[in-house]
Amino acid sequence: DTAVSQTPKYLVTQMGNDKSIKCEQNLGHDTMYWYKQDSKKFLKIMFSYNNKELIINETVPNRFSPKSPDKAHLNLHINSLELGDSAVYFCASSQETGGFGNQPQHFGDGTRLSIL
Amino acid sequence: KNEVEQSPQNLTAQEGEFITINCSYSVGISALHWLQQHPGGGIVSLFMLSSGKKKHGRLIATINIQEKHSSLHITASHPRDSAVYICAVPLIQGAQKLVFGQGTRLTINP
Secondary structure (H helix, E strand, C coil): CCCEEEECCEEEECCCCCEEEEEEECCCCCEEEEEEECCCCCEEEEEEEECCEEEEECCCCCCEEEEEEECCEEEEEECCCCHHHCEEEEEEEECCCCCCCCCCCEECCCEEEEEC | CCCEEEECCEEEEECCCCEEEEEEECCCCCCEEEEEECCCCCEEEEEEECCEEEEECCEEEEEECCCCEEEEEECCCCHHHCEEEEEEEEECCCCCEEEECCCEEEEEEC
């Protein structure tokens, strides 16, 4: 009964490959996010979706393409992986009706992506 | 310069000590979030507050809106409190997103 689940937990792949990370939330939230955490543990927003619509695309290279088939799922596809893509990627969700930022965000366990 | 600054970046203390982690921000906010990231990597929301003080067990969070400052306190610290503590504020002007501090790595030695 995990609230926000993302798969896989670890992803090791070669430069140039294409990979996907999946995220699902069972909290009934209307907003989902992808965050990137670099080697210094700094978290930055990549994308946010509200009810399947893209709200934020934070100057992420277009090799990264989020897809939200329904409001419970937000997947992240990455084309032509580069060394600099190595990081931990976190999915999160929140219920943002009534104004942004006033509800806690629930995070998945993260996907550690390593590019060889 | 980041909109959210935390101090200290690293903190090592002995079990039982009173811990304070500080967070300063430079933008107007509706609420401030404190998160905990365990050594295993998972992130948990600890507090969300817009005024005053909140308490959960041995953790206490305070905020001073006028001074744009928040503190996270841990009383009677325990080795299991060892984690990275992250402060975040929602930007409500323009693109609405959480902006994070760089985190404070806390180590509690037995």
